[in-house]
Amino acid sequence: MKYLSTRNPDHLVSLSEALRDGLAPDGGLYVPETLPHVDGTKFVGHSHIRYIAEDLLAPFFAGDPLAHDLGDICDETFDFDIPLRDLKDDTALLELFHGPTAAFKDVGAGFLASCFSRLNKGAEEPLTVLVATSGDTGGAVAAAFHGKPNVNVVILYPKGKVSPRQEKQLTCWDGNVRTFGVHGVFDDCQRIVKEAFADEAFRDRINLTSANSINIGRLLPQMTYYAASSVWYRKRHGVEPNYVVPSGNLGNVLACLYARECGMPIGEVVLAVNENKPVVHFLETGEYKGFDTVATVANAMDVGDPSNMERLRHMWPDVDTIRQKISAYQVDDETIRQKIRTGLDDWGQVWDPHTACGVAVREQLDSPHWIVVSTAHPAKFDTVVEPLIEREVTIPDQLAELLDRPDYSSELDPSLDALEAALVD
């Protein structure tokens, strides 16, 4: 299997190269050259997702040096539960929040970490993953890469600009993960990262790479939980499920669409989006344009110009085809808050704001057999959720363990020079 750039079908690379580079040199995103047909009937006998992952991903690793390690990569990535829980009213919940930082990004980050540590095996210098984060992504990357051989992680976050609980998940790492609280805002962190990548000498000196959300290595493992849950649902209920996917940068929903193209028993796919408009505007008008980002209570979906739109439009260049393949519903903040407030009464559940957005969409759909994708645990968004439900949310064990650890971070002035000086210490 080769991977090609969305901007140049002749630019073919191996899986290892696509993972290592993240973005193609022409600025495009890597996509698989074909989506293989996978026989899902053999998944029915597998109750653990790890085995489904290995079978599903094998064709995507074919011919790559990492293919020999696929079994171990799956063991490391899927070492937490991903249950599909039946609720009421022909609705099930796909719980993606049982990983180390209690959100679905743990899956992609874990897979990338396992791949990166093997890509660089035997090299003299470790790879250094540099991440600017406004909160969640950095925590998932840190947790995934911590303790992995041959890779270091450097995290920059805006000191004092993230919630206390988010900050703990960024600052509790030692060893091969270093976290800097930057005196500035998120844009300063992002600027330093861009300057670092643009500075060839710096890039070579620390063997720099990125692990951001456009890496194809995030999408591949995410296909696994759609494959698994669709097969489990059909086995339980005799019909193929439809999906509601809370979406921002569209990485998660694209994995669902890839799984369906590979032949998994997946019916309709509906995106639940917050007040950010790009997807709904595109489906309504047929014209794509980016918007300024609007801040909402479901802040991990605050994306005005989703990068994975480029993968979606590469797969189906014609907007009418896209309209047949997906639909999107917009949910405003007041509705999200309302769903969180009434979650216990209506569903017996405390929702995080992103899942609540998905539930709001499910409640508008009259047809049966929907899986709502739950992207995060509510304890992660305590500052939004607790005032609405007027009680504390129980913190899952794995998150509690992180929150208990000491702070290993240092502070940093907002410049590349300051970062360089800190890193040579």
Ligand SMILES: *Cc1c(COP(=O)(O)O)cnc(C)c1O
């Ligand atoms: C990142 C994130 C999303 C959005 O996922 P995309 O792949 O960017 O569409 C939804 N919910 C949570 C909790 C997230 O962290």
